[in-house]
Amino acid sequence: MREEYSIDLHQAEPLLRQCGLTPNYKAxxxxxxFEDDELVATGSLWEDMxxxxxVSPEHQGEDLTGTVIxxxxxxxxxxxxxxxxxxxxxxxxxxxxGLGFRQVAVARPYAALMEWGRPGIEEYCAQIxxxxxxxxxxTAAMVMNCNPFTLGHRYLVETAASQCDKVVxxxxxxxxxxxxxxxRIRLIREGTADLPNVVVLPGGRYxxxxxxxxxxxxxxxxxxxxHCAIDAEIFKAHTAPTLGVTRRYVGTExxxxxxxxxxxxxxxxxxxxxxxxxxxxKEQEGQPISASRVRTLLAQGDLEGxxxxxxxxxxxxxxxxxxxxxxxxLRRMGDQ
Numbered sequence: 028m029r030e031e032y033s034i035d036l037h038q039a040e041p042l043l044r045q046c047g048l049t050p051n052y053k054a055x056x057x058x059x060x061f062e063d064d065e066l067v068a069t070g071s072l073w074e075d076m077x078x079x080x081x082v083s084p085e086h087q088g089e090d091l092t093g094t095v096i097x098x099x100x101x102x103x104x105x106x107x108x109x110x111x112x113x114x115x116x117x118x119x120x121x122x123x124x125g126l127g128f129r130q131v132a133v134a135r136p137y138a139a140l141m142e143w144g145r146p147g148i149e150e151y152c153a154q155i156x157x158x159x160x161x162x163x164x165x166t167a168a169m170v171m172n173c174n175p176f177t178l179g180h181r182y183l184v185e186t187a188a189s190q191c192d193k194v195v196x197x198x199x200x201x202x203x204x205x206x207x208x209x210x211r212i213r214l215i216r217e218g219t220a221d222l223p224n225v226v227v228l229p230g231g232r233y234x235x236x237x238x239x240x241x242x243x244x245x246x247x248x249x250x251x252x253x254h255c256a257i258d259a260e261i262f263k264a265h266t267a268p269t270l271g272v273t274r275r276y277v278g279t280e281x282x283x284x285x286x287x288x289x290x291x292x293x294x295x296x297x298x299x300x301x302x303x304x305x306x307x308x309k310e311q312e313g314q315p316i317s318a319s320r321v322r323t324l325l326a327q328g329d330l331e332g333x334x335x336x337x338x339x340x341x342x343x344x345x346x347x348x349x350x351x352x353x354x355x356x357l358r359r360m361g362d363q
Contacts, residue, residue, distance in 0.1 A: 029067075031098055034059035039069040039079070046081040054079065058098045060091055070095035072103060075232075077113040096126050100143065110144040114257075131233075132264050134256035134296075137249070148261075151231050152269040155197075158228050162271025163192030167304075169276045170197045170234050170262075172318070174204040175344075176214035177337050179278065179316035182309035187276040188222045190304075195270050197230040205322060205360075206353055210344070217340035233261050251285050255292035263297055274302045281308070281315060311335055326357040 036057045040050050054071035057079070061067065068091035070080045077099050082091045103111055112131075115123055120130050120139040128141040131148050142148065167187050173180050187194045196219070198212040206214075212229060219225045230236070235258055266272070275297060280286035294303045308315035316336050324332040325345070334342055344350050 029060065029062045031058055031060045031094060033057065034066075034069070036071065036079075038066065039071075039081070042066050042069055042083060043079055043081050045083070048079055048081055051079060056099075056102055058095060058102070060094055060098075062086070067091060068095050070099055072099055075103075075108055075111050077111055080113070080115075092122065093126055096123075108144075110142060110147055112140060112142045114138045114140055132257060132260035134253065134260045137253040137256055140257055140261070148233060148265055151233050152265055155228055155231070155266070156269050159195050159226050159270050163224070165191045165273065166193045166195065166271045167191040167274040167276055168195045168197065168262075168267065168270060168272040170199065170230060171215065172199040172204060172235070173206075173211050173215050174318045175206050175211065175321060175337065176218045176341050177316050177318055177321055178311070179309045179318075179336075180215070181218055181338050182316075183276060183278050183306055184219050184222065184225060186306055187274075187304075188219075188225050191274060192224060194222075194225045194276075195272065196225065196227045197234045197266070198227060199235050200230045200232075201236045205357060210349065210353070214341050214344060217344075218338045220340075233266065234258075251288045252292065255289045256296060258289075259293050259296040263301065267297075267301055272301065274304060276304050276306065279305055279307050280317070282317070282319075322357060325354055326360055328358060 034057050036050055036052060036054050039057055039059060043050050051071070051073070054073050056072040057069060058071075059066050059069050067083045067086045068081065071078050077096065080092060080095060100111065113123070113128070115138060117133050117135050117139045120133065120141060123141045124130070128143045129147065131140040131142050133139040169183065169187060171180060184194065184196065196215060198208070198215055200208050202208050204211065212227060216227045219227065262275070275293060277290050277293060279290070290303070290305055297303055308317065310316065314320065321333050321336050330345060333345065337345070345354070
């Protein structure tokens with residue numbers, strides 16, 4: 028007799044490891060499919076991600092993947108979610124198409140990103156197309172977190188704006204930074220308001236977000252490459268054609284190996300269709316101006332030390348009441 032019901036993720040751990048997966052304990056809901064009290068299949072939900080799909084090798088070919096997917100979609104609907112995503116091996120994407128999923132992008136040899144429901148990538152593209160307006164003869168794009176917006180960011184934007192007819196900045200929307208998204212995008216807009224050919228948009232779900240490779244999916248040593256590859260493929264397949272982008276600007280980050288991997292991956296996957304322009308970071312007193320340097324100074328309570336590193340608009344924000352919660356958080360982090 029086959030049954031399916033909610034289980035604790037620890038119950039699924041032996042099956043996950045048998046299938047070569049590492050449990051991700053961020054999962055908020057896990058289903059188990061049992062046959063004669065033996066766990067034969069499992070899968071989990073985390074926000075809008077279906078993850079940790081595993082079927083016992085002895086039960087492959089019995090449509091247990093479909094059983095798990097159907098259960099998790101039903102659970103997601105109960106929670107008000109109408110759009111779900113999952114990663115699978117490129118060669119298995121066709122199986123999920125049969126379950127109602129659409130392929131967003133494929134980054135060989137790592138994975139394919141699939142999605143189910145609406146609103147999805149098509150609605151996202153329609154939204155940014157309308158917000159960005161008509162493309163110019165030479166339209167460039169930048170994806171920026173700006174935690175917070177510094178003179179280093181300003182230099183990158185100024186340079187791109189001087190070399191292109193139009194620059195679209197996609198601000199990373201996910202709120203996993205110290206500075207909240209609403210503050211970050213406000214500072215980007217205020218810090219570039221004098222550049223008439225610059226448009227600043229929310230990056231949404233498809234620009235450097237947690238639609239990335241969870242650690243269970245691929246080897247840890249390949250995680251950064253896999254993450255960067257899928258991000259580049261989404262940009263190439265959807266974002267760039269939607270905005271008419273033929274050039275992508277990035278900044279170097281000498282202290283960040285992950286950024287170096289990201290820039291290298293963009294060049295490998297976007298070019299020659301989309302030219303990748305890598306600019307050196309602006310320096311102050313021989314050091315690159317970076318948001319991490321600004322945060323370190325703020326954590327130390329050195330607001331005046333920040334002044335030469337940020338535009339007047341960012342500094343005015345840091346002196347305002349709006350920034351107080353962020354500054355207090357940074358100082359608490361500095362005390363740890």
